[in-house]
Amino acid sequence: MKSRERMAMRTVVEQLQASRIREVANEGLGRDDVLKFWFGESDEATPGFIREAAMASLQAGETFYAHNLGLPALREAIAAYTEGLHPAHPATHWLGRIAVTSGGVNGLMLASQALVEAGDDVVVVTPVWPNLAAQPAILGAHVRRVALRVQAEGPRAGAWQLDMDALRRVVTPTTRLLIVNAPNNPTGWTLSAAEQRDILAHCRRTGTWILADEVYERLYFAGDTANGAAPSFLDLCEPDDRVIVAHSFSKSFLMTGWRLGWLVLPPALIDAIAKLIEYNTSCAPVFVQRAATVALQRGDEVTPALVSHLRQCRDTLVPLLRQLPGVSLAEPLGGMYAFFRLQGQDDCLALAKRLVREAGLGLAPGSAFGPEAAGWLRWCFASRDTARLVQGVERLSGWLQARTAGGQTRL
Structure with missing residues (x-):
């Protein structure tokens, strides 16, 4: 056997698209001097009381394995x-349904491992964080995409929306997930809650599982729900729903x-997920779980202020961008x-790299x-x-003006 053949990995893994976000970040x-807005995280550090809980756990010597499903205290806090x-x-009601995972991405992969076999039909609503489409593909599933579309007119003109009729046509009794x-x-x-009811009812009819990534549930600005969170x-x-x-x-x-x-x-899936956690990561670190427990117990000191600030950030950025x-x-x-x-610009990867190099904007x-x-x-x-x-928009505006002055109407 040739060395190349011995080293070959699965085709689906070789064909995975490398992160284009990191490809752009590598330009900087x-x-x-680059203003970096490329990664999906705040530039604010974790609150001190959460970090202190982790340090206290380490100082107490909590450096051993934990239960596959997570510390009982953390699961109780999540249930509350x-x-x-x-x-x-x-x-x-919730306590017996919770599994603590080593990150949201790990949880999503565990869910796919529990449900998806090679050859299964999986449907993903897109555009979306690439891991969500890649994970079932890695497991050998046939992944199909239902694309959101931009609303052409009306009060939400320009907004993204889901074509429910298209989704119902694509999700059939042969769709696993x-x-x-x-x-x-x-x-x-x-x-919307109405769309969720429609999706749930349709998937009940087809026997299709739903994997709902709701990690941004609390970062919701519409304010039209009783709890301030997005519909869930x-x-x-x-x-017993397949959700x-x-x-x-x-x-x-x-x-x-x-x-x-x-x-x-x-x-019914809890025991199976516990086994999968054992074979993936065994458990999440205890000191991290202690920090998370405190985060939940004192969450009112973090999340409401964060959401209020993010609303301010959104309301600062969006109007300025619209003026360009x-x-x-x-x-x-x-x-x-x-x-x-940007009108007339299709190669967004090349554009993003140029903005890093020429405008210092990531x-x-x-x-x-x-x-x-x-x-x-x-x-x-x-x-x-x-x-x-504001500074970032100024850099983008200056870059656009320079292109126009240089006669480059197509960016």
């Missing part, structure tokens, strides 16, 4: 937190680097991103989130200082 390596957001059921991320990364699109499948589904909801501590608690999340599952020539975007209802396009290319988003750019507005956002 070693440059301190879930009850607070979804009060139709008590914490005891439907993956939906709302509030959505990158578009800010958010499902957890408000609608019964314990898994993924959450993370990353966004709402400023804990991206901690790598901790959780799944809410039908009770050739820019089109819709005000995001949730998440931490402004998703926009944005994510829309093509990182699927072919449906080619020509778009994602701007993470989770910035401690809104002045950085």
Whole structure:
């Protein structure tokens, strides 16, 4: 056997698209003058009391394995937190349905591992964070995409929306899993409760599982729900519904680097997920779980202020971008991103690289989130200082003016 043949890996892995966001970020390596808005995280550090809880755990010598499903105290805190957001059921209803995972992305992969086999039909609503489409593909599934579309007219002209008729046509009794991320990364699109009911009813008829990535649930700006959070499948589904909801501590608690999340599952899947956790990561680190427990217990000191500040960031950035020539975007209802396009520009990867080199502005290319988003750019507005956002728009405006002055009408 030739050496090359011995070293060959699975074709699907070889064909995975490398992160185009990191490809753009590499353009700015070693440059301190670049305003960086490419990654999906705040530039604000985790609150001190959360960090102190982790340090106290380490000082106490909690450096050993934990339960596969997570520390009982953390699962109880998650159950209480879930009850607070979804009060139709008590914490005891949720407790037996929670699995703590080593990050939201790990939870999503565990869900796919539990449900998807090679050759299965999986449908993903796109554009979307690329991991959501890649994970079932890695497992050998046939992944199909239902693309959001931009509304052409009406009060929400320019906003992204889901064609429910198209979704119902694509999701059939042969579809094993439907993956939906709302509030959505990158578009800010958010499902309404009515749309969630429609999707759940249709998937009940077809026998299709739903994997709902709701990590941005608390980062919601519409303010049309009783709890201030985005509509959730957890408000609608019964314990035996084929629904898994993924959450993370990353966004709402400023804990991206901690790598901790959780799944809410039908009770019948809990034992299976525990086994999969054992074979993937065994458990999440105890000191991280201690920090997360405190984060939930004192969450009112973090999340409401964060959401208020993110709203301010959004309301600073979006109007300024709209004033630029050739820019089109819709005000995001949730998440931490402004998703926009420049008229006449289709190669957003090349554009993003040019903006780094020529304007010192770091944005994510829309093509990182699927072919449906080619020509778009994602701007993470989770910035401690809104002045950085203003400065970023000034750099983009100056760059556009320079192109126009130079006779480059097509960017």
